[in-house]
Amino acid sequence: MWGRALSVIPRVKKDEWDDLDVVSRWLIATRAAVIVMTVIASGIAGLLALRDRMFHPLLWVLVTIGLVFAHATNNLLNDYTDHKKGVDKDNYFRTQYGPQPLEHGLMTPAELIRYAVFSGAVALSAGAYLVWARGTITLTLLGVGAFFVLFYTWPLKYIGLGEPAVLLVWGPLMVGGGYYVVTGRFDWNVAIASLPFALGSTAVLFGKHIDKLEADSGKKIRTLPVLLGERVSRYVTLVMLLSQYALVIYLVWTRYFSPLLLVVFIALPTLWLVLRAYSRPRPDKPPKELPPNVWPLWFVAFAFLHMRRFGMLYVLGIVADVAAHRFGLF
Numbered sequence: 001m002w003g004r005a006l007s008v009i010p011r012v013k014k015d016e017w018d019d020l021d022v023v024s025r026w027l028i029a030t031r032a033a034v035i036v037m038t039v040i041a042s043g044i045a046g047l048l049a050l051r052d053r054m055f056h057p058l059l060w061v062l063v064t065i066g067l068v069f070a071h072a073t074n075n076l077l078n079d080y081t082d083h084k085k086g087v088d089k090d091n092y093f094r095t096q097y098g099p100q101p102l103e104h105g106l107m108t109p110a111e112l113i114r115y116a117v118f119s120g121a122v123a124l125s126a127g128a129y130l131v132w133a134r135g136t137i138t139l140t141l142l143g144v145g146a147f148f149v150l151f152y153t154w155p156l157k158y159i160g161l162g163e164p165a166v167l168l169v170w171g172p173l174m175v176g177g178g179y180y181v182v183t184g185r186f187d188w189n190v191a192i193a194s195l196p197f198a199l200g201s202t203a204v205l206f207g208k209h210i211d212k213l214e215a216d217s218g219k220k221i222r223t224l225p226v227l228l229g230e231r232v233s234r235y236v237t238l239v240m241l242l243s244q245y246a247l248v249i250y251l252v253w254t255r256y257f258s259p260l261l262l263v264v265f266i267a268l269p270t271l272w273l274v275l276r277a278y279s280r281p282r283p284d285k286p287p288k289e290l291p292p293n294v295w296p297l298w299f300v301a302f303a304f305l306h307m308r309r310f311g312m313l314y315v316l317g318i319v320a321d322v323a324a325h326r327f328g329l330f
Contacts, residue, residue: 005032011293012099017106029079029101029115030072037201038071039064040311041170044197044318045178048190051322054183059133063178066126069119070149076116078153080109085154087219120149130181141177145169163224166205171198189256196244196251196264196314200307206237207300211282234278237303241271244310258330261317267309277302 001020004010005027012020012028020028042064049055081087083102101107107115127142148156148169156162175194180186209216209223210233217226225233248264251257278299286295294301324330 002027006036007033009033009099012106014105017099025107026072026115026119028099029107029112030075030119032072034075035068035071037170037307037311038067038174040315041174041194041197042067042178043315044194045175045182045190047315047318047322048175048179048187048193049182051325052183052187054185056182059130059182060178062126062130063181066123066130067145067174067178069123069126070145073116073119073123074149074152076112076119077150079103080112080116081153083109087221123149134181134184138181141173141181144173145177148173157223158221160222160224160227163202163205163209167195167198167202169198170201171195189251189254192247193251193256196247197311199240199244199247200303200310203237203240204300204303204307206233206240207303208297210234210237210299211297230281234281234299237299238275238278241274241303241306245271248314257317258321258324260320260324260330261314263317263320264310264313267306267313270306270309274302274306 001010001024005024009031010028017025017028026032042060045063046055046060049060079100079102083100089103099106102109102112127138127145131139131142148165152162152165156165171194172191175197176186176191179190206225209225210230213223213225213230213233216223224236228236245264248257248261252259252261282298321330
């Protein structure tokens with residue numbers, strides 16, 4: 001179950017849930033398959049610090065732990081808030097593609113809050129040590145991170161600021177801020193290098209919010225796709241995906257990265273599938289060729305497929321670039 005929970009969001013029934021160990025329950029409740037994106041963001045920060053010969057193993061491990069448990073806390077609070085507001089009631093989109101522990105009766109509100117308190121305490125403990133080690137700028141980063149953990153679900157998601165928040169968090173804050181904490185210095189090139197990955201994460205969120213645009217609108221959750229409309233949101237997502245490749249070209253052209261990073265262009269066939277899907281409105285029913293247990297996911301499924309392919313290649317390219325620099329090839 002640990003492996004399943006890290007790769008997908010498993011659908012489990014109450015009797016299955018009761019037989020699970022506490023780690024499996026935590027992984028499912030926190031949607032650990034999505035938290036993997038946070039691990040990748042921290043990994044990018046660590047790799048760039050390693051390339052610059054300023055990698056500090058302990059600080060990087062603590063940054064990763066802090067970010068992972070902060071993300072877990074946010075996901076738990078997200079479910080708690082939506083449950084209390086009645087957002088997930090009556091077979092809402094969120095409950096159709098994975099368990100919402102409260103809505104499905106897997107946990108009580110008190111149990112979920114205990115999970116959130118535990119996760120938040122771990123994140124804050126890691127953050128406290130990092131503040132002690134690095135000083136006031138790290139305290140500012142910790143404060144900004146805590147703000148997004150507490151207020152992403154409400155009010156940011158309700159006023160069209162959830163998507164910009166994700167771009168900021170998974171980009172400059174996680175990668176740029178993580179790099180600063182590990183190395184003790186800020187580098188604008190690192191912040192720019194964070195954007196190809198952050199744009200992919202934001203595109204996934206855009207896809208999810210387009211898929212449930214009507215449901216969100218009915219619940220008066222004004223995500224950015226609700227405000228922009230489906231057609232404009234589809235094209236905005238495409239611009240974000242194309243911008244990932246444009247930024248890689250820029251980073252290679254400026255010689256911040258070696259041409260080895262161009263390995264991401266292997267993901268172009270997947271991008272073509274996404275472009276075809278996003279060029280048309282969402283279908284009314286699942287197409288016959290759609291794999292089982294994917295619907296009602298549509299736009300988000302394509303965006304996530306590209307995110308996994310591009311993200312894997314992007315990290316692989318950075319690893320190759322780090323190795324090449326360490327051996328003096330570039």
